[in-house]
Amino acid sequence: MNEASAPDARPTFKDRWWALFDARIGSLPVPIYFVLVAVLAAMTARGKLASDLPTGIALVALGGFTCAELAKRIPWIRHVGATSIFAAFIPSMLVYYKLMPAPIVKAVTDFTKTSNFLYLFIAAIIVGSVLSMDRQTLIKGFVRIFIPVAAGSVAAACVGTGVGVALGMQARHALFMVVVPIMAGGVGEGALPLSAGYAQIMNVEQGPMFAQALSAVMLGNIVAICCAGLLNYVGTRKPGWTGNGQLTVAANAGDDAMHRAPLSFEFDVSSVAAAGATAITLYLIGVLAQQLFGWPAPVVMLVLVVAAQLFQVVSPRVRGGARFMYGFFSTAVTYPLMFAISVAMTPWGEIVTAFHWVNIVTAASTVLTLVVTGFVVGKLVGMYPIEAAIVNATHSGLGGTGDVAILTAADRMELMPFAQIATRIGGAVTVMVALAAFAWTR
Known part of the structure; x- marks a missing residue:
């Protein structure tokens, strides 16, 4: 078998990493998604979660794309607007029953109303x-x-x-x-x-x-x-x-x-x-x-x-x-806006x-x-x-x-x-x- 007909080499670690980076949750690359979760959780735990533009964008993007991704994985109802229903109403329910941390509610609310x-x-x-x-x-x-x-x-x-x-x-x-x-x-x-x-x-x-x-x-x-x-x-x-x-x-x-x-x-x-x-x-x-x-x-x-x-x-x-x-x-x-x-x-x-x-x-x-x-x-x-x-x-x-x-x-x-x-x-x-x-x- 000559070199030209040899099977392709195995993907390298870099190839696998790039493939993972090209995978998306909403518009967020998967590694970025989990880094954002860790960073925002740490800021919330330390009481240092700001209401500024970069933090607000990160919060609503993370929340909106998470809601949409969850809805996409539910059979049947995903065909009748489940992604919109989840993004539009699940966060409101979490706020009402106090299941969403108060610093996140305050940061998202301030960002939404001021921007x-x-x-x-x-x-x-x-x-x-x-x-x-x-x-x-x-x-x-x-x-x-x-x-x-x-x-x-x-x-x-x-x-x-x-x-x-x-x-x-x-x-x-x-x-x-x-x-x-x-x-x-x-x-x-x-x-x-x-x-x-x-x-x-x-x-x-x-x-x-x-x-x-x-x-x-x-x-x-x-x-x-x-x-x-x-x-x-x-x-x-x-x-x-x-x-x-x-x-x-x-x-x-x-x-x-x-x-x-x-x-x-x-x-x-x-x-x-x-x-x-x-x-x-x-x-x-x-x-x-x-x-x-x-x-x-x-x-x-x-x-x-x-x-x-x-x-x-x-x-x-x-x-x-x-x-x-x-x-x-x-x-x-769209989905970050609906979450906000x-x-x-x-x-x-x-x-x-x-x-x-x-x-x-x-x-x-x-x-x-x-x-x-x-x-x-x-x-x-x-x-x-x-x-x-x-x-x-x-x-x-x-x-x-x-x-x-x-x-x-x-x-x-x-x-x-x-x-x-x-x-x-x-x-x-x-x-x-x-x-x-x-x-x-x-």
């Missing part, structure tokens, strides 16, 4: 996904998405209220305290103004009203995450029903191929930095608009970036940087109080009606039914945090711009109509 982590993520995802989108697809998607969202809202209000009444609720309570909060756009933009309006109309304290609305929002969010995971699984079984993140069906096969093909923008590191600066600038313009006029900052940012894409304001090179920015945030930041929000902002106690079977069935029927209506109506108006149903599911989510969890479960983060329409605009319309109807039926 405004959530809105940095939403800005990067919205700007990155919109600037990476084909212009014609963008136009068709934004024009059409209001149809399934509106149809789903009306159908869900009727079905959810009917189910609540059938289970022994009063119609007024079922509609205004369970169904409407689910579609109101989350906590800050939904449950809070809704409960404040209810309290003012009835001349009572806001606290009990807010607790009831919040419990309904939490239940709706959990059901929506499960529905999104199931829709993603259905999409793998029925590929003709899904655009894999593309919302509208192309007019012909040639267009379809063009829209599905990745956009080939040239970019470099400076282009990624320019895209990040663009995203932050658009978000800050939204914040200023909110301060001056009371307009929701994410909606203003969404309108501006859509206009920038339609009128080709941003150069192809920076759009390429935005595409890379979107890929980075959707891959490396779960620890700092998700009240497990409110979720537990909502676990009464009547509330669960009513909330589930509301969300399922939204999703099924989105599926059917979306298909009728030229959308991929899986994507239309997922966007409708975000209408029953927990605001921006719910959009992240639902789209993560669906593996469709590209739909974030449309989810923001369903959540922000759909939620605002729901709150206004509900308060007017509540006052009229008093």
Whole structure:
């Protein structure tokens, strides 16, 4: 046997080590993961765990990727959004039952609230996904998405209220305290103004009203995450029903191929930095608009970036940087963000109080009606039914945090711009109509 035909030499220690380093838990190399565990445990034991940026990033990355990795190893339920459910709710439960060390809770909470982590993520995802989108697809998607969202809202209000009444609720309570909060756009933009309006109309304290609305929002969010995971699984079984993140069906096969093909923008590191600066600038313009006029900052940012894409304001090179920015945030930041929000902002106690079977069935029927209506109506108006149903599911989510969890479960983060329409605009319309109807039926 000559030397050329000899079998390959055994892997060296260096080869094995590099292979281990290339193995990942989330985005963390396995050796780095265990070093982080040891270092952060030592800092916690010594009482020296800081709330600064590097420590905060390490904590939420370790926690988020651990939750997602555990969920991926559970058969069956991993197909229905288990990774998102674990990352979004298990940390909150650990905090509530005091199973998470207090220094870690404090460090993660301080980091999350001072860094405004959530809105940095939403800005990067919205700007990155919109600037990476084909212009014609963008136009068709934004024009059409209001149809399934509106149809789903009306159908869900009727079905959810009917189910609540059938289970022994009063119609007024079922509609205004369970169904409407689910579609109101989350906590800050939904449950809070809704409960404040209810309290003012009835001349009572806001606290009990807010607790009831919040419990309904939490239940709706959990059901929506499960529905999104199931829709993603259905999409793998029925590929003709899904655009894999593309919302509208192309007019012909040639267009379809063009829209599905990745956009080939040239970019470099400076282009990624320019895209990040663009995203932050658009978000800050939204914040200023909110301060001056009371307009929701994410909606203003969404309108501006859509206009920038339609009128080709941003150069192809920076759009390429935005595409890379979107890929980075959707891959490396999603689960750490969900862990951070779960620890700092998700009240497990409110979720537990909502676990009464009547509330669960009513909330589930509301969300399922939204999703099924989105599926059917979306298909009728030229959308991929899986994507239309997922966007409708975000209408029953927990605001921006719910959009992240639902789209993560669906593996469709590209739909974030449309989810923001369903959540922000759909939620605002729901709150206004509900308060007017509540006052009229008093």
